[in-house]
Amino acid sequence: MDGVAGTGPGPGRLEERFAEKRPPLSDTEAVREAARCLYCYDAPCIRGCPTHIDIPTFIRKIATGNPRGAARTILTSNLLGASCAKVCPVEVLCEGQCVYVSDGRTPIAIGRLQRWAMESGGGPELLERKPKTGHSVGLVGGGPASLACAGELALKGHAPVIYERSEMPGGLNLSGIAPYKLKVDEALEEAEAILALGVKLRPGTEVGGNVTVDELFARHEALFLGPGLGSDSRLGVPGERGPGVEGAVAWIERMKLDPAASVAGIRRAIVVGGGNTAIDAARELRGLGVESVTVAYRRTVEEMPAYEHEVGPARREGVVVLERTAVAAFERTEEGGPLARVRLVEAENGRPTDRELVTLPADLVLLAIGQSTLADLVRLFPDVKCDRQGRIVVDPETFVTGNPRVFAGGDAVNGGKEVVNAVHDGQVAARAIDRLLREGALAPPVPVPPKSVGGPDSRPKPPGASHA
Ligand SMILES: Cc1cc2nc3c(=O)[nH]c(=O)nc-3n(C[C@H](O)[C@H](O)[C@H](O)COP(=O)(O)OP(=O)(O)OC[C@H]3O[C@@H](n4cnc5c(N)ncnc54)[C@H](O)[C@@H]3O)c2cc1C
Ligand code: SF4
Known part of the structure; x- marks a missing residue:
């Protein structure tokens, strides 16, 4: 596939307003630091x-x-x-x-x-590619786990095909990372370099939607599942449905990819949660000029899952953190109408009490309280099991699932860690798949007649990439 970076989401997006926080080293600085x-x-x-x-x-x-x-x-x-x-x-x-x-x-x-x-x-x-083997592997999702796995398989001479639901590859590396660390075009450029190793991308192709699991088994000797996590979790409190309350991951994706996204009219925002997504979203809102940004977390600052090295700068940038705080209700001018205020109560041991804390006016609330899992998708693959938290169960040495032809890695397996963990999983799985393919231990695919598999094997189209 050619050129994904050149056909990215285009100009006029909010993420372009951010400068990078950790500037590059000059040549002299690099040599001096290396010494x-x-x-x-x-x-x-x-x-x-x-x-x-x-x-x-x-x-x-x-x-x-x-x-x-x-x-x-x-x-x-x-x-x-x-x-x-x-x-x-x-x-x-x-x-x-x-x-x-x-x-x-x-x-x-x-x-x-x-x-x-x-x-x-x-x-x-720069890396050497082995001669073609004729073996084919299908990968579900085009995030870091699948890109790493597919790139490694291509280097080993196999023919990987990535099935990606949205129009552009990269997963959360493209749509979730704070823009002061990595921009969309940079993520696309890296994905393009990996595709150029000999990886096919089928964008706009949802496994379980416009391509079936049976078709994948028929086309490929082995499969790798790297679908990440599902949509933002909801609180389930009164007044939640309606404008002004949305999931943080969904909002970040719009901020990065959608030229129509705007913060006009948002002066007071509340982010609910205490993890890295909550802190990223709060810093992004402040960076976009939102005057008042409050993070409401149900435990203490010390107990926040967010990294200390992110919480400190967020507070210095003006983000206010309310500890032991839970949302009791969203107040609207009328049912389903604009958001007006958020009623906050004290939390004890992470649970809301009926002790009133404060009612804050708010134009936007972002929910950063976790993401659902894609257990429904996983269930479509015979013998692939999830644990109680909905994470795919794999052998930690090879990342094979309960089905000997299906491997998995990344957030769908670890429940949500970092890009580098997803890369590790993908590469380890690729090496295990390569070994089995060379030993002839994986069943050859049964040929299927050519049929629609979603989008053409090429160019991504502009924005709105739908990462759940
Ligand atoms: C807001 C946010 C900020 C983050 N910031 C950082 C950071 O600064 N540093 C860091 O290291 N990590 C960060 N992470 C974590 C990191 O982005 C993830 O750990 C990593 O992207 C996981 O990779 P993955 O390939 O497992 O899944 P994903 O990146 O989620 O990719 C999964 C892909 O699968 C596709 N997909 C899903 N279902 C289907 C289907 N049925 N058919 C076809 N395709 C499908 C999705 O569209 C997606 O493209 C952040 C995460 C979030 C949410
Ligand atoms: S090799 Fe030693 S000094 Fe160099 S980066 Fe690693 S731990 Fe630090």
């Missing part, structure tokens, strides 16, 4: 990276003037090394493990060095 690395034997930073990038080796290549070599080292372990360099919470991953931290000193800027290497050294085209 600080101690090239530790048994480097703890590698253990801190879920994809186990050989960090000291790529840093040494930067220090010795070999950016292509540095990029190749990164990509060998992580095909989404370019976006991971910008979106990974390095504070708790690689940089958090750097030996400098235990000495009370500033860790090596691994994330920024990785970005410099990826921007100076090149992309996945």
Whole structure:
């Protein structure tokens, strides 16, 4: 497939108003920073990276003037090394493990060095591709898990086909990441480089909708499930339905992709939740000039699942955090009419009490209290099981499910972690699938007559990509 980046969602979107918060290193800064690395034997930073990038080796290549070599080292372990360099919470991953931290000193800027290497050294085209094998693998969803899995399979000579519900590949890497970390065009560019390895994309194709699971089994020897999570969860309190109350992930997607999205007339916003999505949404609202942004969380700040390194800056940017607070009701001028106020009560042990706290005027409320799972989709695949939380059950060594021809990874398996975890799962699954295909252990597909499988095998169309 050619050119996805060139046909992205187009100009005039809210995300364009954001500048990046972590600027790139200059060439001189990169070489100077690389020279600080101690090239530790048994480097703890590698253990801190879920994809186990050989960090000291790529840093040494930067220090010795070999950016292509540095990029190749990164990509060998992580095909989404370019976006991971910008979106990974390095504070708790690689940089958090750097030996400098235990000495009370500033860790090596691994994330920024990785970005410099990826921007100076090149992309996945640097990697060697094995001769074609003729084996075919179908992947459900075009997010980081599937892109990593498909890219790895293509490098091994197989023919992967990604079935993606929306019009553009990238999943939440495209539609969810805060725009001051990664923009839509950057995510598309990386996806395009992976597709260029020999991955086919069928955009606008919903598995279980315009393509059936039986068709997938008939077309491909193995399948990989990377559909992520479902839609934003709701609170179920009075007055929730109607304008002014929406899911945070859905709002972020519109802010990033839809030129018609606007914050005009929004002066006071409340974000409900205490995870990273809540904090991202609050910072994004402030960044767009919303005067008053309050995060209402049902436990204490210390108990927030959001990273400390995100909560601190959010508060410094003017986001107010109300602890032990729950929403009791949304008040509207009339039923289904515009949102007027939000009635907040005290929460105890994370549960609402009947003790009134405050009633705040609000123009917009974003619900960031989790996402549903896609258990209904998973049920369509025979012998693929979910646990009680709706996460797909896999063998942790190979990411195979209860069905020997079906593998799975990413948010659908871990319940919602980071891009780098999804990449890890996809790549590990790809290696397991490759082994089985070479051993001839997977059933060859039964040919089906050519039939509609949704959109053509090519170009994405403009906005409104529908990530649930
Ligand atoms: C608001 C937000 C901000 C985030 N910020 C960060 C961050 O800063 N750093 C970080 O590392 N991680 C971040 N994450 C997490 C990260 O984006 C996810 O962990 C990662 O994208 C998961 O990848 P995935 O491939 O498993 O799923 P997804 O990215 O969700 O991709 C799944 C894809 O499958 C498609 N799909 C679903 N069902 C079907 C179907 N039936 N047929 C066809 N296609 C289907 C979807 O359209 C989607 O494109 C954030 C998440 C959110 C919600
Ligand atoms: S732990 Fe720090 S100093 Fe040691 S190799 Fe990794 S980045 Fe370099």
